[in-house]
Amino acid sequence: MTEAIIWTIASFAARDNETNLADLNTINALGGCGYHVSTKRLSDADFSAELAVLIAAPVASTIKIGVIETITHVEILADFLKRYKKQYPEISVIYEPLSLSLADMAMTESTGSMLVDAIKICLLPCVDVLILPQEQGSADSIRLFTETTQAINTLLSFGVKGVCAKAMTVKYHHDNKQQSIALDVYIDAQREILLSSPSVLSRPSARDENSGVFSSALATVIAQDYPIDDALVVARAYLNQSAETWPNNRNDFPQVVLPNTVLGDQLGLVQQMQLAYDFAPCDTNRLGLYPVVDTVEWLEKVLQQGVKTLQLRIKDKTPAEVVEDVQAAVALGRQYQARLFINDYWQLAIEHGAYGVHLGQEDMLIADFVAIKQAGLKLGLSTHGYYEILRAHQIKPSYIALGHIYPTVTKDMPSKPQGLQRLQRYADLMQDYPLVAIGGISLARAPQVAATGVGSVAVVTAITRATDYQQAIAELLAIVEPQSSLACVNDE
Numbered sequence: 001m002t003e004a005i006i007w008t009i010a011s012f013a014a015r016d017n018e019t020n021l022a023d024l025n026t027i028n029a030l031g032g033c034g035y036h037v038s039t040k041r042l043s044d045a046d047f048s049a050e051l052a053v054l055i056a057a058p059v060a061s062t063i064k065i066g067v068i069e070t071i072t073h074v075e076i077l078a079d080f081l082k083r084y085k086k087q088y089p090e091i092s093v094i095y096e097p098l099s100l101s102l103a104d105m106a107m108t109e110s111t112g113s114m115l116v117d118a119i120k121i122c123l124l125p126c127v128d129v130l131i132l133p134q135e136q137g138s139a140d141s142i143r144l145f146t147e148t149t150q151a152i153n154t155l156l157s158f159g160v161k162g163v164c165a166k167a168m169t170v171k172y173h174h175d176n177k178q179q180s181i182a183l184d185v186y187i188d189a190q191r192e193i194l195l196s197s198p199s200v201l202s203r204p205s206a207r208d209e210n211s212g213v214f215s216s217a218l219a220t221v222i223a224q225d226y227p228i229d230d231a232l233v234v235a236r237a238y239l240n241q242s243a244e245t246w247p248n249n250r251n252d253f254p255q256v257v258l259p260n261t262v263l264g265d266q267l268g269l270v271q272q273m274q275l276a277y278d279f280a281p282c283d284t285n286r287l288g289l290y291p292v293v294d295t296v297e298w299l300e301k302v303l304q305q306g307v308k309t310l311q312l313r314i315k316d317k318t319p320a321e322v323v324e325d326v327q328a329a330v331a332l333g334r335q336y337q338a339r340l341f342i343n344d345y346w347q348l349a350i351e352h353g354a355y356g357v358h359l360g361q362e363d364m365l366i367a368d369f370v371a372i373k374q375a376g377l378k379l380g381l382s383t384h385g386y387y388e389i390l391r392a393h394q395i396k397p398s399y400i401a402l403g404h405i406y407p408t409v410t411k412d413m414p415s416k417p418q419g420l421q422r423l424q425r426y427a428d429l430m431q432d433y434p435l436v437a438i439g440g441i442s443l444a445r446a447p448q449v450a451a452t453g454v455g456s457v458a459v460v461t462a463i464t465r466a467t468d469y470q471q472a473i474a475e476l477l478a479i480v481e482p483q484s485s486l487a488c489v490n491d492e
């Protein structure tokens with residue numbers, strides 16, 4: 001893995017060293033390596049010279065910008081970033097101006113401050129993520145949320161790629177009591193992310209929101225190639241904790257706000273989702289070896305080898321074309337007393353009484369989760385990183401699948417492989433769930449995957465393309481379910 005290099009460029013009017021130290025501590029704590037340029041009291045020529053020195057430092061993965069005090073510094077910096085991004089288009093620029101609020105920045109007419117105008121015209125088009133506070137706790141949460149999204153959309157029109165309105169206090173009613181939470185709202189061209197955390201007042205151990213630590217944390221996580229949704233989650237968890245380590249306590253992680261929930265309703269989220277919560281638990285937390293196959297013939301072959309968890313995954317056919325396969329699959333599952341999951345065709349799974357259904361994140365928008373729950377079917381949900389894991393956790397499925405761990409030839413994946421280190425982090429964070437690792441897991445890789453503590457390993461080609469599938473299943477079973485293989489041996 002290449003080193004995560006973060007450059008920080010800022011001038012702090014007050015508490016310089018303290019704030020600078022908080023930045024660098026955060027970068028170190030989260031596994032990055034920071035290089036800092038302080039612009040404070042630098043002449044324009046000296047500022048340009050400092051930036052030229054930075055060029056000689058190791059190439060940045062992300063650049064974090066803090067307070068920039070003068071118009072010419074803004075212009076010099078914007079020019080520098082434009083040139084640097086041309087050379088390294090992959091670089092992300094994270095900007096947390098601290099002293100400016102969302103309302104100040106989002107005014108369309110001139111604010112009366114030439115500095116703010118210069119920031120909007122010159123700097124924002126070079127910025128990938130702008131982070132601003134939205135502090136006021138209006139009693140009308142729908143209005144506050146609407147104003148916030150409007151302000152963010154205005155800022156996006158200035159050319160910044162994504163905007164996060166951070167830690168806004170939202171008051172809402174639940175169980176006849178007024179609750180108060182801190183909400184992060186992030187919007188870019190592809191996504192809108194809402195993360196709720198307990199209000200700052202109820203978290204004495206939380207970090208100072210006005211220290212620039214959020215953007216340093218975000219920059220460091222993005223520098224390690226995490227996508228923005230996952231980076232927001234980890235940065236927020238870091239702010240919510242006091243420890244100077246990569247966050248690993250679920251209590252510190254934010255909750256993903258979904259429509260059709262108490263908070264979602266009170267923010268006026270309108271998306272129609274037939275969500276349900278707390279699905280039937282699986283009979284074990286360790287689902288073991290989990291072959292995913294696309295024919296009834298394969299189901300039977302793997303069942304005959306002693307497999308107890310499996311999935312029928314037929315893609316892109318009409319329900320009428322797969323109904324007989326689903327019926328036959330359910331019958332086989334019963335005959336072998338196995339946990340048979342049906343991918344995608346949740347109505348057929350309900351109709352024919354499968355053990356469970358496996359669905360993806362996008363299915364949360366279309367499938368009737370209430371019907372699945374009412375029918376008593378187990379629900380497995382796919383995830384591809386922290387954000388999706390927390391989103392899945394909101395509805396408490398029967399198991400969570402973590403993918404894709406390695407490159408896979410079975411499916412075109414829009415995301416990057418997670419690798420073992422991330423899998424370990426997810427396994428530690430979600431250890432109370434049945435977890436299933438999937439994606440590119442071969443016989444050779446299975447021992448390391450199993451060693452992360454996930455109770456189940458799902459495979460397609462490790463079985464279907466094996467020269468000897470029976471041998472492959474026997475070896476995979478011995479790796480993933482060593483206790484059951486021992487029991488078999490002892491039983492003989």
Ligand SMILES: Cc1ncc(COP(=O)(O)OP(=O)(O)O)c(N)n1
Nearest residue numbers: 343358359360361382401436438458
């Ligand atoms: C065990 C397991 N994990 C993940 C998937 C992927 O499901 P999904 O995201 O719904 O994608 P498709 O399989 O439908 O392409 C899975 N099927 N099984």
Ligand SMILES: Cc1nc(C(=O)O)sc1CCOP(=O)(O)O
Nearest residue numbers: 403404408410439440459460461
């Ligand atoms: C169906 C599927 N879903 C994935 C996910 O990450 O959600 S990876 C995957 C394919 C797994 O096949 P193989 O074991 O051959 O790599």
Ligand SMILES: [Mg+2]
Nearest residue numbers: 343344359360
């Ligand atoms: Mg699916």
